[in-house]
Amino acid sequence: MYRELYEKAxxxxxxxxxxxxxxxxxxxxxxGDGTVFTGVNVENASYGAGICAExxxxxxxxxxxxxxxxxxAICSDTGEAWPCGICRQFLYEFAPDMKVVTGNDxxxxxxxxxxxxxxxxxxx
Numbered sequence: 001m002y003r004e005l006y007e008k009a010x011x012x013x014x015x016x017x018x019x020x021x022x023x024x025x026x027x028x029x030x031x032g033d034g035t036v037f038t039g040v041n042v043e044n045a046s047y048g049a050g051i052c053a054e055x056x057x058x059x060x061x062x063x064x065x066x067x068x069x070x071x072x073a074i075c076s077d078t079g080e081a082w083p084c085g086i087c088r089q090f091l092y093e094f095a096p097d098m099k100v101v102t103g104n105d106x107x108x109x110x111x112x113x114x115x116x117x118x119x120x121x122x123x124x
């Protein structure tokens with residue numbers, strides 16, 4: 001399952017829009033019912049207006065009525081890619097115990113729980 005999800009993230013990153021950082025990132029998020037949503041990073045000349053691949057995938061899922069996130073795989077054109085702080089907190093809102101998968105390739109994956117990456121996340 002993790003390899004397949006990672007491969008979906010890898011297939012997605014070719015659509016990233018990264019003219020400034022040149023770092024193309026893809027994410028694939030698995031929901032409780034087995035549905036997978038992908039997303040990519042989309043940069044902007046106003047840097048703060050850019051969006052990461054993880055939030056792009058999560059927002060697409062929520063738009064389609066899915067909030068039961070189980071696993072997210074992240075891949076970049078340079079290999080391993082962990083979620084930034086904003087993405088960690090954003091995902092924590094929905095699934096603190098979700099698994100985060102990344103690696104340099106599908107054969108060398110590292111899997112951590114989101115709570116390991118953000119041990120003191122919070123919700124209102």
